[in-house]
Each structure stands twice: as C-alpha cells, then as structure tokens.
Amino acid sequence: MAGALGALLFCAAAVSAAEDDGWINRVDVERIVPPPPAQGSRIEQNEIAEIYRVQAAAAPAAKELAGRDNDIENPSIFKDVIGSGWDMSKLPKTRFLMGEIGKVDRIESGKAKKIFHRPRPWMADPKIQTCAPHPDGPQLNSYPSGHAMLGYEIGVVIAALIPEKSQAILARAKLYGENRILCGFHFRSDVTAGEKFGTVLAEAMLKQPRFHAAFLEARSELIAAGLTH
Numbered sequence: 001m002a003g004a005l006g007a008l009l010f011c012a013a014a015v016s017a018a019e020d021d022g023w024i025n026r027v028d029v030e031r032i033v034p035p036p037p038a039q040g041s042r043i044e045q046n047e048i049a050e051i052y053r054v055q056a057a058a059a060p061a062a063k064e065l066a067g068r069d070n071d072i073e074n075p076s077i078f079k080d081v082i083g084s085g086w087d088m089s090k091l092p093k094t095r096f097l098m099g100e101i102g103k104v105d106r107i108e109s110g111k112a113k114k115i116f117h118r119p120r121p122w123m124a125d126p127k128i129q130t131c132a133p134h135p136d137g138p139q140l141n142s143y144p145s146g147h148a149m150l151g152y153e154i155g156v157v158i159a160a161l162i163p164e165k166s167q168a169i170l171a172r173a174k175l176y177g178e179n180r181i182l183c184g185f186h187f188r189s190d191v192t193a194g195e196k197f198g199t200v201l202a203e204a205m206l207k208q209p210r211f212h213a214a215f216l217e218a219r220s221e222l223i224a225a226g227l228t229h
Helices: 003-013 042-057 062-069 075-082 093-117 146-162 163-182 187-207 209-224
Strands: none
Touching: 042 163, 042 187, 062 163, 075 146, 075 163, 093 146, 093 187, 093 209, 146 163, 146 187, 146 209, 163 187, 187 209
C-alpha cells in the first residue's frame, strides 16, 4: 500500500484545518490537481485518440466489466477481490463507514467539477461511443472523474482496513477508474486527477479522530467476520 500511495502523500500539506466537520478537513482541489488540458489542445487530441485505441483493443469481457462499473458507485466493486464475505448487509459498522465516505465524495466531487467545467469527451468528438446512453446537451463535469475519485476514496480506506489485500484492492480501484476511458465517459487526465484527489481525500479522512474511531470499529468487525486479521 505504501508504495502505491507514497507519491501522493505530499499533498497532505494542502489539507486545511478549517471547516472541520468531524469526518474530514476541507481540501482545496485546485492545490491538489492542475487545471485540465485546454479544449482543442494537442494533449486533449491525444486523449481522444487514446479513447479510440482503448475501445478498439478491449476484449468483450473488459467492455462488459466497464459497463457494469459504469452503473455501480458503491463498495460492492471490491467484492471480486475481497470475497463473498464483503456484504454490507452483514457488516453494519463497515457499511456506516462506507456511507460517510460516500457523503464526503458527493460534496467534494460536485465542488470540484463546478470549478473546472470541463466538457465530456463526446462533446469534443461526437463520434466517441459511450458504454451507456449519455445526457443530451452540455455536460461540463468531466474533470475530475467522479468514479475514479470514489474508487480511490473507498479503495484506500479498505486497503487500510484489510492490509493483506491492499495491492489487489488498489489495483481494482485503478481499474475502476481506467474503465471510464474504455466507456468513453472520461479523458485520461480526468481519471488521473480523480485518482489523485480521491487518494488525498481518503488520507484526510483517515487522519480525523472521529473517522478513525469509526474505522477501528469497522476493522474489528471485519476481523470478527474473518475478512482480515
């Protein structure tokens, strides 16, 4: 886990102690990630080309998984690497912790997207195919990727809860974000920013005493359930 996160921990200095709500200190996204590439820039054109390459090279099973990931925004995405015991209906303390992460994510994702106002890939190139129908009209919410953010917010916390499976958990979080490119819903830089910001948010939550207390209760529950030791 440390190796996967070490390059991102320098961002902790950007976490402000102001507006502490007990779960997380407010985080200034503009101090964590750079602005997205400019519309029509060479970088954006290269990102459009990557979407086409990824979609052309993907096997049917990969496309199917990307489509499922598009429809799921909750901790169940990690069941395939944790095991059948990862069932929130049977893990109330863990479910509570995951719910608090979701609340933080909805606030921070919405705020970040409103700051950057980046058009979605199909607005830059109408020929881009998406893995599910997308809304008509302007969609200025591409940056950062909300799926990638949530995948890393949840993934980093779960990796700390179940450290012996941390590498597989973080690999699944990464794939969850990468599938946004395969789905045609995000550019590469959207996903990279989502991974980075989501990791910083998770680290900020883990440092909060109230969140940490709930984390320890969830970890005890997972130990009792035989999901970690």
